[in-house]
Every structure is written in C-alpha cells, then in structure tokens.
Amino acid sequence: METMSHLPFIVGSYAAAFVIVAGLIVWVILDFRVQRRALADLERRGLTRRSTSARSEPPMTGAKA
C-alpha cells in the first residue's frame, strides 16, 4: 500500500534521471558532430593550422588550441 502511494515519486525520480542523463549524452554527441563538421568544412576550404601543416603540434597554451 505504501509502495503504491510512493510509486509516482520513485518513477518520477528515475524519469528525471533518464531525461537529464540522456540529455547530457545527446548534447555531447551532437556537439561533437557539429564541431567535427565545421572543422572538416574549414579544412576543405584550405584552412589548416600552422601547427598541422608543420606536422609538429606544439603544446597548447592558455585558450589557444
């Protein structure tokens, strides 16, 4: 009886966890695709980083990648 009355709170908690975790996973995957596509597009237009063209990438400093 008590289990049944508490069931909406339990189901609600697991539903919230599913939505938040699924949201994080979808966000990470979609963001990866967007960035990879943008990078490929720029490189197709002949834009490459100096470090890439020199074939030896220096360690990243600060915010510059």
Add this chain to the structure above:
Amino acid sequence: MALAELANPSRFLSVANRAIPWLGGVTAIAFAFGLNLAMGAPDDYQQGATVKIMFLHVPSAWLGMLGWGVMTIAALGTLVWRHPLADVAAKAAAPIGAAFTLLCLVTGSLWGRPEWGTYWVWDARLTSELVLLLLYLGVIALWRTVEDPSRAARAAAILTLVGAIDLPIIKFSVDWWNTLHQSESVFRMGGPTIYSTILIPLLVMTLAFTLLFVTLHVAAMRNEILRRRVRTLRLMQASAVS
C-alpha cells in the same frame, strides 16, 4: 604515458578517441549491474520503497560536488600553473556538474514530499546545494559572456575558486547546523550506518555514475578542443579576408 604529453591537444584527442568507446561500454555495464541491484534491494524499515530514490540522489549529489572539485583543480591549473588543458577541463565540467546538481535537487524534492511532507525546506544542506547550482549557472554564463576564451577562463577560474568554499559547507552543513536533512551515513567515522543490502547497490550506482561523469567529461573536453580549433581557423579566415 606522461601526463605532460596529454597537454598536447592532438595527443589528448588521440587518447580520448580511443578511450571514449571503452569508457562508454564499461559505464553501460556498471549501470546495468547497479540498476539490477537497486531494483532488487529491499525496502528500508523507515523510508520504505522511497529508498530507491537514494540510488539516484546520493550519486548525483556526489557528482555535483565532484564536478566543482574538478573545476577547482582546473582553476588552479589555469591561474597558477597555466596548464594547457586546464580551462578546457573546467569549461567541459561545468554543464555536467550543473546537470547532476539539478538531478540531486529534483530527486531530493521527490524523496522529501513523501518522507518530510514537503518538496522543499530552507534547510542548510538543501540551500547550500541550491547555491552550488546557482554557482554552476554563473560560471556557464561567464564562459558564454566573455568572447575571448583565455579571458573567460581566468574570470571563471576566480569565480570557481571563490565558489569552492561552498563544498565544505555542503559536506559539513548537517554537522554545523541543526538540519532536517539526515546526517552522514556512508563516509563517516565508525563506518557506514546503512545495511549491506542497500549499501552495496548504492556504492555500485555511485561507481556507475562516476564512470558516466568521466566519460562525458572526456567527450566534452574533446568537443571543446575541436571548438577552439574551429574558432582559430575562423579567425585566420577572417584576418585573411580583411
């Protein structure tokens, strides 16, 4: 491999590309195992079936604090050691930590209604957890507001270090103040006060959630490195045009 080698973004991307599928697989297995244990766990003698909410609430509370802990170490890396990947790590951790802090508050409210008779009370533990969520949102807003990533990183690092004072307040709030929230029952002097039939599923679920955090964090760091490369190339393109 030396940690310093990972400071090279290409090296980090190479390691991340190989590690993410494995991390994802191990995380899925840990969740399958943990959820199976959680669903089979007996009802608590006081909480009844609502103890099953604890298998989500406790790990998400831990990850909310872990996220800020990671950001605090990264903030030191940005300000003190100027570690190459520090601000990438901090920026990537913020939305993930915020999401788990939100989940902690939501599951806590859904547990509180049947157990305490209310969704919310301005209790020290609950309030300090809400402050953590607001701090996360503040840092995310700061990252989005300042256009130059290196300036944004320094500003966010300072806010992160100031906000880190909330972590011991959350942890010890139940000891320092007379709160409605229960006191520590897992990591405490004298050992856990939870019986093994509930403690073991709780620890397995905590491990599964932690693996999920690591997987998402590495993936988000990879995205952030790519985003900065895209930004650099666009700036090069713009300067070439002008």
